[in-house]
Amino acid sequence: MMEQLVNFVIRPPRADYSPSFDLLSQEFLLKSRKFTRKDLQVLNSRGHVLQCSHYTPLSPLEDEPLPCVIYCHGNSGCRADANEAAIVLLPCNITVFTLDFSGSGLSDGNYVSLGWNEKDDLKAVVNHLRTDEKVSRIGLWGRSMGAVTCLMYGAQDPSIACMVLDSPFANLNNLMMELVDVYKIRLPKFTVKVAVQYMRKAIQKKAHFDIMDLDAVPVAKKCFIPALFGHATDDAFIHSRHSEIIFKDYIGDKNIIKFDGDHNSPRPQFYYDSIAIFLYNVLRPPDALVVIPEAVPELQFYDDALDLNDVDEDTLFEMLRAVRPSSSNTGSSPAGCTSSNSLGSESKEESLSQTRSRWQMSRTVVPVELTGNDNLSSIKDIDSDGFEGTCSFTEGSENADHPSHANTMSLNEGDKCWAPRVVGAGHASPSCEQSFAYAPSNSDDEDRMVLEAIAASLHDVDTKEAEQKSRNEAVRHVVTASTNSSRLDTFRQRLRSTVFRAARRNDSK
Numbered sequence: 187m188m189e190q191l192v193n194f195v196i197r198p199p200r201a202d203y204s205p206s207f208d209l210l211s212q213e214f215l216l217k218s219r220k221f222t223r224k225d226l227q228v229l230n231s232r233g234h235v236l237q238c239s240h241y242t243p244l245s246p247l248e249d250e251p252l253p254c255v256i257y258c259h260g261n262s263g264c265r266a267d268a269n270e271a272a273i274v275l276l277p278c279n280i281t282v283f284t285l286d287f288s289g290s291g292l293s294d295g296n297y298v299s300l301g302w303n304e305k306d307d308l309k310a311v312v313n314h315l316r317t318d319e320k321v322s323r324i325g326l327w328g329r330s331m332g333a334v335t336c337l338m339y340g341a342q343d344p345s346i347a348c349m350v351l352d353s354p355f356a357n358l359n360n361l362m363m364e365l366v367d368v369y370k371i372r373l374p375k376f377t378v379k380v381a382v383q384y385m386r387k388a389i390q391k392k393a394h395f396d397i398m399d400l401d402a403v404p405v406a407k408k409c410f411i412p413a414l415f416g417h418a419t420d421d422a423f424i425h426s427r428h429s430e431i432i433f434k435d436y437i438g439d440k441n442i443i444k445f446d447g448d449h450n451s452p453r454p455q456f457y458y459d460s461i462a463i464f465l466y467n468v469l470r471p472p473d474a475l476v477v478i479p480e481a482v483p484e485l486q487f488y489d490d491a492l493d494l495n496d497v498d499e500d501t502l503f504e505m506l507r508a509v510r511p512s513s514s515n516t517g518s519s520p521a522g523c524t525s526s527n528s529l530g531s532e533s534k535e536e537s538l539s540q541t542r543s544r545w546q547m548s549r550t551v552v553p554v555e556l557t558g559n560d561n562l563s564s565i566k567d568i569d570s571d572g573f574e575g576t577c578s579f580t581e582g583s584e585n586a587d588h589p590s591h592a593n594t595m596s597l598n599e600g601d602k603c604w605a606p607r608v609v610g611a612g613h614a615s616p617s618c619e620q621s622f623a624y625a626p627s628n629s630d631d632e633d634r635m636v637l638e639a640i641a642a643s644l645h646d647v648d649t650k651e652a653e654q655k656s657r658n659e660a661v662r663h664v665v666t667a668s669t670n671s672s673r674l675d676t677f678r679q680r681l682r683s684t685v686f687r688a689a690r691r692n693d694s695k
Contacts, residue, residue, distance in 0.1 A: 201264035258332030264291030
């Protein structure tokens with residue numbers, strides 16, 4: 187169970203997608219304008235290759251630089267989550283840049299860090315866009331982990347024009363404590379606190395960051411970038427009070443929008459409209475080119491017995507084009523031809539609906555059915571220096587240990603699901619009910635367990651003190667013996683010296 191919770195933080199299910207089918211096409215039509223997707227790679231400060239995409243108009247307005255919004259996905263997400271953002275912002279002449287963070291999607295890396303290392307990935311992307319002469323102002327749009335990433339980076343770079351923060355968490359430690367209650371994980375509170383410390387040391391060892399550093403409140407107190415907050419009212423994973431706490435201490439210009447739904451639900455249209463208006467007012471893109479759509483010929487109905495040979499080719503072509511439905515195929519055209527994928531209608535709602543039918547927004551989930559033989563005794567390996575133990579998942583290239591296939595799972599398999607620890611050959615992992623068989627069922631049982639835990643801790647202290655006293659006595663005995671030996675040698679030397687002097691006096695007489 188403990189390992190599953192650790193992997194929930196730093197190794198959630200990795201988004202599995204195909205750029206050819208799950209991203210918007212290389213060329214597509216939106217509101218009678220053509221746009222393009224350019225795929226590229228950016229190298230972060232840790233040497234990881236980040237897979238990125240940049241959505242821009244196919245024919246820019248007189249080569250005038252356009253503002254760009256960087257979309258930052260959640261902890262189980264990928265750059266395909268930015269499809270909806272592209273649909274919302276491209277018609278406003280705002281380009282959209284999106285990436286797979288390190289440890290997510292198709293990018294390098296084994297672990298995510300819920301914003302700590304991701305802010306360095308975001309810095310690498312911003313530096314790349316600063317060198318692009320076709321990009322003017324830069325804004326940020328993040329969701330969940332991505333929102334915390336935007337906030338932490340924005341406090342370091344005041345040149346960012348604006349931010350959209352969707353469902354950020356205020357403090358990771360507090361969030362983890364809340365999830366114990368939300369998902370009814372039956373553990374006494376003192377055990378949870380010890381478990382969090384265990385997770386902290388395990389995460390520091392594997393992913394090289396401290397969960398206690400992920401606190402957005404002090405960051406909000408020194409960030410002056412205009413920000414639009416958004417949060418679902420029924421979000422049980424990250425409660426809306428997290429956004430309220432950050433919003434209260436945020437120094438810059440700010441606004442907050444509440445909407446129906448939960449953490450993973452599709453965002454309503456009025457929320458997207460509010461984002462578009464906010465970003466348009468701050469980023470000030472050039473006016474969009476007005477394109478008059480081609481006139482659709484009036485439908486003509488012909489008798490079934492009509493001989494099509496009597497109809498000229500131009501008329502037949504117009505008939506077919508008028509009744510042909512909008513294409514939703516996102517694949518590549520055969521023979522290497524460029525395919526223009528039309529998102530169809532002039533309605534933004536219908537375009538979003540078509541996009542959602544192609545790729546559902548990545549979901550953040552918690553492994554509710556925690557299984558394994560980990561309970562309070564599983565934390566016995568914590569020593570006075572912090573952490574000591576093993577993990578059932580391979581460390582990967584960053585922490586190159588030699589994994590044993592008998593009790594480890596490959597990282598690729600671990601990316602997609604949580605799995606119970608393999609106890610060993612011939613030993614099955616106990617069920618969830620067995621793991622919590624001794625969990626308290628009421629407050630009296632919890633108080634009893636607390637007293638037992640305190641008594642056990644005092645017993646351990648007494649045992650350690652007795653062992654230390656024994657060691658001190660042994661050392662004292664050695665020191666005393668050494669001192670006595672030294673005194674005896676001194677006495678012997680003095681005795682010899684006295685006898686020698688007496689002999690000399692007798693000789694002289």
